[in-house]
Amino acid sequence: xxxxxxxxTIARLRPLxxxxxGLVCHLCGQPINLDEPRHLDxxxxxxxxxxIDHLIPRSHGGTDDLDNLRLCHARCNSSRGNRxxxxxxxxxxxxRDHRFFQ
Numbered sequence: 890x891x892x893x894x895x896x897x898t899i900a901r902l903r904p905l906x907x908x909x910x911g912l913v914c915h916l917c918g919q920p921i922n923l924d925e926p927r928h929l930d931x932x933x934x935x936x937x938x939x940x941i942d943h944l945i946p947r948s949h950g951g952t953d954d955l956d957n958l959r960l961c962h963a964r965c966n967s968s969r970g971n972r973x974x975x976x977x978x979x980x981x982x983x984x985r986d987h988r989f990f991q
Contacts, residue, residue: 899941899953906941906958916965936964946971
């Protein structure tokens, strides 16, 4: 399955991903509101829209399995692109809670 059908199948997992991993962006650590609209009034993508991110991008062999999916803001997901997630620097725990690989 590819393209539109695959995206809609994954989107249906959003509530399950939220129940499993919580309503916190795994990239920035800020809360996620599942009721955010996809687009703003002017037609642009809402940066706070709850996007589904692949920890290991599909382009790097990642799957659509639940353990490879996390919620994040559309802005955070776009910024990350298809780069694999790297664990935070050891001193990052001093500044924020750990979010990666939870």
